Amino acid sequence: MSGKVAISLTVNGETIEALVAPRTTLADFLRQDIQLTGTHTGCEMGVCGACLVLLDDRPVHACLMFAVQADGCAVETIEGLTHRRAIDDLQKVFHERNALQCGFCTPGMLVSAYGILASGGEPDRDGIRDALSGNYCRCTGYEAIVDAIEMTARQRRQHREEEA
Amino acid sequence: MNAFAGSIDRPNSYIGRSVSRPNAKRLLEGRGRYVTDLVLPRMLHAAFVRSPYAHGRLVSIDIEEAKALSGVRAVFTGEDLASICAPWTGTLEHFNNMKSPPQVPLPLEKVMWSGQPVVLIVADSRAIAEDAAELVIVDIEELPALADPVEAMSAEAMSQELADNICFATKLDSGGVEEAFDAADTTVGQSFIFGRHTAVTLEPRAIVADYDPSENRLTAHHATQTPYQFQDVYSRHYGIPEANVRVIAPDIGGSFGMKLHVYHEEMAVVGASILLGRPIKYVADRMESFVSDIHARDHRVTGRLALDRDGRITAMDVDDVTAIGAFSSYPRTSAVEGNQVIRLMGAPYDFSSYRANLSVVFQNKVQTSQYRAVGHPIACAVTECLVDAAARELGLDPFEIRERNLIPDNSYPRTSPTGYQFEKLSHQVCLARLKSIMNYDDLLAEQADLRVKGVLRGIGIALFVEITNPSPAFYGVGGARISAQDGAILKLTPSGEVHCSISVTEQGQGTETIIGQIVADQLGIDREKVRVMTGDTDTTPHGGATWACRGAGIGGETALQAARKLKANLLAVAGLILQAQPGELDIRADWIVEAVTGQQRISLAEVARIAFFRSDTLPPETQAQLSVVHHYAPQGYPFAFTNGAQGCLVEVDAETGFVKILKHWVVEDCGRIINPLLVDEQVRGGVVQGLGAAFFEECLYNEDGQLTNGSLADYLVPMACEMPDIEISHVETPTRDTELGAKGCGEAGTAAASAAAMNAVNDALVGHGAVLTQIPMTPTRILRALGTI
Amino acid sequence: MKARAFDYMRPKCVQEALEAFASADGDASYIAGGQSLVPALALRLQAPGLLIDIARLDELRGLSIVDGHLRIGATTRHCEILGSNLVREHAPLLAKAAPFVAHPAIRNKGTFGGSLALADPASEFPAMALALDAIIEIASVEGSRRVGAGDFFIDLYETALQPGEIITAVHVPVATVKTRTAFDELARRRGDYAIVGAGIDAQMQGGFVERMRIAFLSVGPTPVRVSAVEAALTGRQLTPEAIRQAQDVLGTELDPAGDEHTPPKMRRHLARVLLGRLLGRLEANV
Numbered sequence A: 001m002s003g004k005v006a007i008s009l010t011v012n013g014e015t016i017e018a019l020v021a022p023r024t025t026l027a028d029f030l031r032q033d034i035q036l037t038g039t040h041t042g043c044e045m046g047v048c049g050a051c052l053v054l055l056d057d058r059p060v061h062a063c064l065m066f067a068v069q070a071d072g073c074a075v076e077t078i079e080g081l082t083h084r085r086a087i088d089d090l091q092k093v094f095h096e097r098n099a100l101q102c103g104f105c106t107p108g109m110l111v112s113a114y115g116i117l118a119s120g121g122e123p124d125r126d127g128i129r130d131a132l133s134g135n136y137c138r139c140t141g142y143e144a145i146v147d148a149i150e151m152t153a154r155q156r157r158q159h160r161e162e163e164a
Numbered sequence B: 001m002n003a004f005a006g007s008i009d010r011p012n013s014y015i016g017r018s019v020s021r022p023n024a025k026r027l028l029e030g031r032g033r034y035v036t037d038l039v040l041p042r043m044l045h046a047a048f049v050r051s052p053y054a055h056g057r058l059v060s061i062d063i064e065e066a067k068a069l070s071g072v073r074a075v076f077t078g079e080d081l082a083s084i085c086a087p088w089t090g091t092l093e094h095f096n097n098m099k100s101p102p103q104v105p106l107p108l109e110k111v112m113w114s115g116q117p118v119v120l121i122v123a124d125s126r127a128i129a130e131d132a133a134e135l136v137i138v139d140i141e142e143l144p145a146l147a148d149p150v151e152a153m154s155a156e157a158m159s160q161e162l163a164d165n166i167c168f169a170t171k172l173d174s175g176g177v178e179e180a181f182d183a184a185d186t187t188v189g190q191s192f193i194f195g196r197h198t199a200v201t202l203e204p205r206a207i208v209a210d211y212d213p214s215e216n217r218l219t220a221h222h223a224t225q226t227p228y229q230f231q232d233v234y235s236r237h238y239g240i241p242e243a244n245v246r247v248i249a250p251d252i253g254g255s256f257g258m259k260l261h262v263y264h265e266e267m268a269v270v271g272a273s274i275l276l277g278r279p280i281k282y283v284a285d286r287m288e289s290f291v292s293d294i295h296a297r298d299h300r301v302t303g304r305l306a307l308d309r310d311g312r313i314t315a316m317d318v319d320d321v322t323a324i325g326a327f328s329s330y331p332r333t334s335a336v337e338g339n340q341v342i343r344l345m346g347a348p349y350d351f352s353s354y355r356a357n358l359s360v361v362f363q364n365k366v367q368t369s370q371y372r373a374v375g376h377p378i379a380c381a382v383t384e385c386l387v388d389a390a391a392r393e394l395g396l397d398p399f400e401i402r403e404r405n406l407i408p409d410n411s412y413p414r415t416s417p418t419g420y421q422f423e424k425l426s427h428q429v430c431l432a433r434l435k436s437i438m439n440y441d442d443l444l445a446e447q448a449d450l451r452v453k454g455v456l457r458g459i460g461i462a463l464f465v466e467i468t469n470p471s472p473a474f475y476g477v478g479g480a481r482i483s484a485q486d487g488a489i490l491k492l493t494p495s496g497e498v499h500c501s502i503s504v505t506e507q508g509q510g511t512e513t514i515i516g517q518i519v520a521d522q523l524g525i526d527r528e529k530v531r532v533m534t535g536d537t538d539t540t541p542h543g544g545a546t547w548a549c550r551g552a553g554i555g556g557e558t559a560l561q562a563a564r565k566l567k568a569n570l571l572a573v574a575g576l577i578l579q580a581q582p583g584e585l586d587i588r589a590d591w592i593v594e595a596v597t598g599q600q601r602i603s604l605a606e607v608a609r610i611a612f613f614r615s616d617t618l619p620p621e622t623q624a625q626l627s628v629v630h631h632y633a634p635q636g637y638p639f640a641f642t643n644g645a646q647g648c649l650v651e652v653d654a655e656t657g658f659v660k661i662l663k664h665w666v667v668e669d670c671g672r673i674i675n676p677l678l679v680d681e682q683v684r685g686g687v688v689q690g691l692g693a694a695f696f697e698e699c700l701y702n703e704d705g706q707l708t709n710g711s712l713a714d715y716l717v718p719m720a721c722e723m724p725d726i727e728i729s730h731v732e733t734p735t736r737d738t739e740l741g742a743k744g745c746g747e748a749g750t751a752a753a754s755a756a757a758m759n760a761v762n763d764a765l766v767g768h769g770a771v772l773t774q775i776p777m778t779p780t781r782i783l784r785a786l787g788t789i
Numbered sequence C: 001m002k003a004r005a006f007d008y009m010r011p012k013c014v015q016e017a018l019e020a021f022a023s024a025d026g027d028a029s030y031i032a033g034g035q036s037l038v039p040a041l042a043l044r045l046q047a048p049g050l051l052i053d054i055a056r057l058d059e060l061r062g063l064s065i066v067d068g069h070l071r072i073g074a075t076t077r078h079c080e081i082l083g084s085n086l087v088r089e090h091a092p093l094l095a096k097a098a099p100f101v102a103h104p105a106i107r108n109k110g111t112f113g114g115s116l117a118l119a120d121p122a123s124e125f126p127a128m129a130l131a132l133d134a135i136i137e138i139a140s141v142e143g144s145r146r147v148g149a150g151d152f153f154i155d156l157y158e159t160a161l162q163p164g165e166i167i168t169a170v171h172v173p174v175a176t177v178k179t180r181t182a183f184d185e186l187a188r189r190r191g192d193y194a195i196v197g198a199g200i201d202a203q204m205q206g207g208f209v210e211r212m213r214i215a216f217l218s219v220g221p222t223p224v225r226v227s228a229v230e231a232a233l234t235g236r237q238l239t240p241e242a243i244r245q246a247q248d249v250l251g252t253e254l255d256p257a258g259d260e261h262t263p264p265k266m267r268r269h270l271a272r273v274l275l276g277r278l279l280g281r282l283e284a285n286v
Ligand SMILES: Cc1cc2nc3c(=O)[nH]c(=O)nc-3n(C[C@H](O)[C@H](O)[C@H](O)COP(=O)(O)OP(=O)(O)OC[C@H]3O[C@@H](n4cnc5c(N)ncnc54)[C@H](O)[C@@H]3O)c2cc1C
Pocket: A045, A046, A047, C029, C030, C031, C032, C033, C034, C035, C036, C037, C038, C039, C054, C074, C075, C100, C101, C102, C103, C106, C109, C110, C111, C112, C113, C114, C115, C117, C118, C120, C122, C123, C124, C125, C161, C165, C166, C167, C168, C191, C192, C193, C194
């Protein structure tokens, strides 16, 4: 039982071929096997949101799936989002607004924020708080994070209007 | 002193500015380096077998099958580690007659709480270590568990080393209390229960212990806020020279006091690394965190106030019973919380007769100890709820009764009836400011309107005093090797930048940023040219690090004085180069300038170049001192007190008991503000931890001493949807004890948030015959108080 | 918190999945969204020797109208329910309940079939399946069968599913012009499993209740239909008095258990409050 399984997936746009134990979660695979330590784990049971990554462009918990299940999928982590400059604006506003303290929740918050803003809408504060319902942050008290996402949504809308 | 007022507009003046944190960028890009991320060559992983019982006698431990599992490298039990580790005892000498049983990494005879680590497995991966843990057979004879503190007070001692279950008891009595109560026109009294809660840092506790036998050298990569304290602990308890112990605290995923205590797991892992000569990593998983991180609070308090006919407080009388688990924590002890509770009672108010009784008791639960705002929320809630009760009794508005009783701003210095010396506080200004930022009169009108429609809004306020900038009076005098001073090294680079290594540490609050601001400000250079390093005992001077809100006040002063020292040295060299008097020169915007005219003379980079590479061109005998070391220990007042006021607006659904927190306000006075942005976010984070305690967080135990909600799904931390926006306003009364004038602010939010929330809920329920005096205020408790269920 | 070792396979069709399970001697588990199973594995509460991944089987996907029913493929994810116009139009009660299921990222993976198969009494969709009188389509090596929601939920985490059976789809009768629905729940925090929740699916005509089904979550070992309450309201208008009487009936019909946060009395009380509120806004259909 429990031999390793060959998988092939893309992580941050790169093809990864790997042998994994079926019990290795995607979070552990990312963090340990391919050293993408930007994805964090805070509970390993889906309640803190520190491990959020994009699976085929939607936020999911990397602790709630096994790496074998990601075979053939496209995974993107905070490192990938940063590298392809998909969240430059979010990161800049988070920085200026000091929407992070210890930073442990931050990658997950940014992945959630990416998901919130992906629809192109401009959610209100309650909508943002609602969409963050699965992201725990012990340090900030959330307000600065809500501010930063709200501000980025506004900037993006203004940007779209200018382009139109 | 206090040389900053009005100077905010000069170039490179950074003190008082909201600037962003340079080190936050890497965290935003997923480039943080936490202990949980660390991998070392030949590193092994640890897991623990834990006691399923809250109290029991170890009969036997069978580790054979676990040892035989492929990938398991070692299995350790109590004796293995006790033979190389000196026991530790969590007492302080200035707490008279305090006692606690000695502790060892893994138990030898008895287990004292459910979740106590009993066996350590070391394996190639954490998963294998967990597989092996399932194969260990621990036979424990279960003993009756002492879970209830009041019962524990009189029950037979659970530790064979002790005569009873009282860890520490003390009384304070200023005299005159009985007389004041006898003479009072009004007295109010209430009994309070403050639940146990815990820190729940998002990054759990983590350590990689790496012992190198060839050099008898231990390197501990440890997610702690106090690396120097752990350097001392590992050195003394494992008999390694202190200079051979290096503790590195890299990026840390939250701390809040939880990560400065000695834990059995970390001690065991260090011991295992010594025994195996290999690096070993231990990261507590969330289930382990709940049963092994320190918990906090757990108080039963009765309090009484005596007032005269004008609603002026004449006396206060309190009794606090607090339960701390099976041991007093080490090295800071578990008695500090209770001690601060009884000393902070009534702090904002002007009265002189005070009496308090404190009992700190053992029980079969995990230890409680210092967590953000040690003791403050308890003292604040008891005081402020009693003041509100008195206001209701006397028909006074909550602001009015406080205005009548506050220590007047013009009457400092003052000593409180509990012995605290207040240099200068600003309660009256803060209270007035709170009233105006809350638009209190509008709130009252709105409340009245909504009441007619059956909507129950509640407005609550609370005043607080926060202990910051502690001197050795805190721990040092009690014999603990915990430093109250800090040290900094400033080095000029040959390119004219400055490198600062300092003993205060960073957990995201912005320590490195404010130190950089202070150094840049004092030297007159661009902030980008200052690099700040913290958290490594090998490369930074010994100091107190992070606790009791001392980073800005003490660390900041250290940096300020170090920077002034370096500046003097730089001006001296520049003077030699320019053949000018150093006193006529200054540094502005990275240039040496004429102090009077501001005319640029030579760049700092050029001074550095000459000093480092062309010392031959300097006058003979010149020895340019381009690095400085400076230590600063607080003097003057034993503590600097921050103060402030908070307000909370809630809506209570009287049918369901659910509470919506609509808004929260904070006015705080932490003296000189170095970076308002960071102060505000410290306050907000602190408030939310206080609101968590007020409404959600509680470690629930059954009568067998089992934690019944020990997972992040069952223990309710505050989340984004339930938390309000928080408005903050500042009053600045710098301390005159330092040049910088800064006091702490990190615990201010937590100190009074739960008190304001309790007052708000009780205000909403006025007229419904319900008063809540227990936190968290859950829907069930609210409906019980209302008599609905 | 690491799962015990197991083998993993991803069958190409339902038949292959069923056969794989059959040859595993009962030591296997299907995994769909994994949002409930993976935490259970991490906590070592469950430790099957084989995981059979059914999340990608085309046969289990999709939303469509078949024979006057909305057919929900078992692996339809919560987010698809939430975002679907088909669901909003034909099964408005599900659309109303969906935002209360967990958090966005969990809704991106968790499946409708998985939720029913797990049959957590605190879950929204099992209770709503009951309120909607849904039909559950089940495949086994012997063939396919259909079970009504009323017969599906048997006890705590126990359903009509036999070991090795797979839910392939769920069929929900489509809404009519007379349909009125309401859903709400009381949870301490957004996205938490609720202390109590309820959904109502009713047929109303001229202000009168022609038929009403009410299902509660978190009030017993299974989702709970309150037929006495339903009967008490059928044929009546939802006057304050009718609502109060329904609440009284509910008080005798429910027998919820307590947990560490909530005593039974509290649950019963909240269920009563919730029922009143839902009935009060049923006609408005919000
Ligand atoms: C933090 C958190 C909060 C949550 N909150 C809620 C909530 O508020 N409300 C709620 O309803 N749910 C909640 N969930 C659970 C979530 O909705 C799950 O997705 C759902 O319960 C199970 O669906 P799944 O597809 O993930 O199933 P899995 O986890 O894959 O499987 C669950 C069980 O069902 C079996 N199974 C799955 N699919 C089938 C099938 N087609 N046929 C037969 N057996 C099958 C599996 O073998 C397994 O035993 C929460 C989960 C988490 C982690």
